[in-house]
Amino acid sequence: LAKTTQPISMDSYEGQEVNITCSHNNxxxxxYITWYQQFPSQGPRFIIQxxxxxxxxxxxxxFIPADRKSSTLSLPRVSLSDTAVYYCLVGDVFxxxxxxxxxxxxxxx
Amino acid sequence: xxxxTQTPKFQVLKTGQSMTLQCAQDMNHEYMxxxxxxxxxxxxxxxYSVGAGITDQGEVPNGxxxxxSTTEDFPLRLLSAAPSQTSVYFCASSSxxxxxxxxxxxxxxxx
Numbered sequence: 155l156a157k158t159t160q161p162i163s164m165d166s167y168e169g170q171e172v173n174i175t176c177s178h179n180n181x182x183x184x185x186y187i188t189w190y191q192q193f194p195s196q197g198p199r200f201i202i203q204x205x206x207x208x209x210x211x212x213x214x215x216x217f218i219p220a221d222r223k224s225s226t227l228s229l230p231r232v233s234l235s236d237t238a239v240y241y242c243l244v245g246d247v248f249x250x251x252x253x254x255x256x257x258x259x260x261x262x263x
Numbered sequence: 264x265x266x267x268t269q270t271p272k273f274q275v276l277k278t279g280q281s282m283t284l285q286c287a288q289d290m291n292h293e294y295m296x297x298x299x300x301x302x303x304x305x306x307x308x309x310x311y312s313v314g315a316g317i318t319d320q321g322e323v324p325n326g327x328x329x330x331x332s333t334t335e336d337f338p339l340r341l342l343s344a345a346p347s348q349t350s351v352y353f354c355a356s357s358s359x360x361x362x363x364x365x366x367x368x369x370x371x372x373x374x
Contacts, residue, residue, distance in 0.1 A: 188362060197267075197353045197365025198306070241305065252322075253298070253305035 158242045163258040172229045174257050176242030179223050185245040187218060187225045192239045192256070201240075202227065229259075237261045264289050267366035269354050275372045276344040284339040284369050286354030292364075294357045295337040296321070297329065299350040300368075306353060312337055344373045 159177040166172045178187070186205050190198035202209055204216040204225070215228040229236055241256040270285045288295065296311035298321075308321030312331040326348060328340040337356075341348060351370050355363040 195368070197355070197368055198363075199365070200362050203362055253307070255303070255305050 157252070158244055158254060160240075160242050160254065160257045162255060163260070165260050165262060166232055167262050168233055169231050172232050172236070172259060172261075174227045174229075174240055174242075174259070175224055176227070177224045178242070178244045181222050181244050187216065187222075188243045189214070189216065189225075189227045190241045190243065190253075192241065198241060198253070232259075232261045234261050234263060266290065267354055267356050267364055269352075269366040269369050271369060272367070273370045273372075275374065276341075277374055278345060280344050282341055282344065284341075284352055284354075284371075286337045286339065286366060287335050288337075288354075288356040288364070289335065290356060290358070290364065291334060292356035292358050293334070294359070294363075295331065296355050296363070297327070297337070297339045298353045298355065299323065299348075300353060301350050309339065309352075341371075344371075346373045349373045 186203055188203040189201045191201050192198040202211055202214050202216045204218050206218050209216045217226045237260050239256040239258050241253050267288045293314050297309040298306035299309055300306045307323050309323055309327050310318055310321055310329040312318045315331050315334050318329050318331055331337050349372050351368050353368050354366040357363040
């Protein structure tokens with residue numbers, strides 16, 4: 155079971171870069187790492203997914219070191235609208251993935 | 264594409280009543296799943312399906328039934344509602360086993 159550990163909460167200010175790190179020490183060889191964002195009263199929304207090294211899209215970057223035992227979601231220049239809960243998931247969605255409590259990010263003006 | 268749709272948005276039930284939460288997707292995804300989310304917690308998998316006619320249990324299946332007669336629809340049935348089933352229910356679909364698309368959720372209150 156690919157267990158993940160992430161900080162419960164983080165605070166930031168508008169315009170700053172935010173990095174949320176997730177630990178997954180027992181990640182399996184074929185597991186992907188996926189991050190979701192959830193706003194209050196909405197379902198989670200896919201942000202980014204990666205397997206190794208670095209992945210970047212229009213919303214975020216995902217950094218994965220060579221040992222793949224952790225990953226870091228990077229949100230550039232956050233705004234108030236980035237206030238949400240961010241979930242890190244590893245593995246097969248039906249067999250291994252668990253949505254933990256996630257990281258509650260609060261962006262302040 | 265409408266994506267994943269869920270009905271109703273909100274429902275109040277009395278203990279012992281039954282009801283069906285509806286979920287539909289128009290993306291021709293093979294995989295569909297149901298989650299529940301309690302206040303301040305992450306999502307927990309109830310049941311999932313890897314294709315029409317195939318379903319399996321997730322982490323918290325007790326008290327819920329599912330069926331998958333078509334690719335598009337994946338209803339969740341509460342057989343005899345209990346206060347412990349008060350929660351927000353999310354349906355999701357995916358073409359693979361990593362990235363899921365979630366519906367807007369159904370808020371259920373069992374009195």
